[in-house]
Amino acid sequence: MTTTSHGDVYIPFEEAMSRYEPIIGIETHVELGTNSKMWCGCSTDFGSDANTQVCPVCLGLPGSMPVVNRVAVESTIRIGLALNCNIAQWCRFARKNYFYPDMPKDYQISQYDEPLCYDGYLDVTVDTPDGPQVFRVEIERVHMEEDTGKLTHTGGATGRIHGAEYSLVDYNRAGIPLIEIVTKTVIGTGSLAPEVAKAYVKELRDVMRALGVSDVRMEEGSMRCDVNLSLNKPGDGWGTRSETKNVNSLRSVERAVRSEIERQASVLDNGGRVIQETRHFHEDTGRSTSGRSKEQAEDYRYFPEPDLVPVAPSLDWVEELRAGLPEMPSVKRARLKEEWNINDFELASLANSGALDLVEATIAIGVDSVAARKWWTGELLRVANEQGVELEALRVAPQDIQQVEALITSGALNDKLARQVFEGILASEGTVEEIIATRGLAVVSDDGALLAAIDEALAAAPDVAEKILSGKIQAAGAVVGAVMKATKGQADAAKVRALLLERLGVSE
């Protein structure tokens, strides 16, 4: 049992799971990657100077009127279709009224009881000791709304001595199209709840990427999760749930679920009552702290947004969007597993390392599938991990691998030299040809030069020559090694070996 500075007590996860069953629900917000905002023409670029992407509409100035971004509606429908949802034939926007300075209008335009997409599902796969297990996460709704401004709190807590506490607001983010995806309660996951939650968010992220509707960068906040969780004893009714906000990485999703199970189990073990509240997750500690109590239901006084007319997508439009959907990640994985003849474990490691699309693109331009996998999940993944970046962020493109592989096949490069070529590309030294030229990388294929090196190596180690001649052919490795060293790795080892044996008149 552990206690944090906030007074929360935790019991070990396994112990918690021996007495309780978790029920989870996940709300995910995704910022769409449209050029302009949801209701106005302001840019959605990330990282611009504060309050430079605002206008009367997104500042909520009197007299301004919102107009819906067509691409945002289209993207939402595509997300709904990808998540196997029904698309509403007619739905409205609603005003969610609340006083908080992150929304200058004092309300957020959202959707209430008429979401654009509803009743879908997403199948996710979790690796278990018994092999991959599929869970169906049901989707309750996908609705459209707008993102809020960004507040920076200042004053007492940050150590300022003068003045009262106050906040500074940047409204660049206010009005960026935001999609909320809400799951139905997920039951029956047992102790796999943390993994299922993580797998769901990851699958959702992959679907968004495949659709190209968002850059889904959790670290930049373009995808954010809230995790609802309750525990109950087997056979009992559902418990009271908490809502953990601020869960902003895949790893955090897993940790937040685990931590909340450990905390609620401890509360229940001690005869306590789980409070219906909002909790805030902290990346550094992996724990959450209590926020606002939700004992009194919030009263947002939703009502139909009078400034916007209903959205009524025609069947033709929906079907056109459905026909244009890309291959879904799960379908793609199954296809590639078959095509590349790999097992579940290899597939999972390719998918988890982010190599899947890169390997596919490399094979698509003619590289052998084994070679494509070897480079991306070997040398290049090692470098990416070393630099702490995603594989796709490396400077190496599938075309580079194609060129290098062609040179290996023709005998102009070997693996060792190829690694040096990639090293050069990663160091921005130029194209494959330029690096080979400037670094002087080429396999020594001139027999004369190789024979001279072999003779030199033999002369330096007459005892080895004796051994080979007396039949101990495995001793040849030492001479081959010496020749490779002498040629700085620029020779084909198999060829050196063959030439050596030929020189000594020995056959295998």
Add this chain to the structure above:
Amino acid sequence: MTSISRADVAHLGRLARLELTESELDHYSEQLDVILQSVARISEVAADDIPPMSHPIPMVNVFRDDVVKPSLTREEALAAAPATEDDRFRVPRILDEE
């Protein structure tokens, strides 16, 4: 018959961040009650075959193209703000929210 209580008005006042005096509570309860009763009379006429209307004009799908238009300059954006600091709107900190 729909009616609005004094407690309802006090609750709405809190939600709207309005500080209402005792006499204002009485006054607004009475006024709002009249409005609600008028609306209730319309409800009596509205049968099941008449769907509730939220917009006066039967129009759907008014969209704009996803094109970036110039925003205000920062000076313009901040011009009407009661207080600014560091190119941002300066507002009182709301303590009961995170």
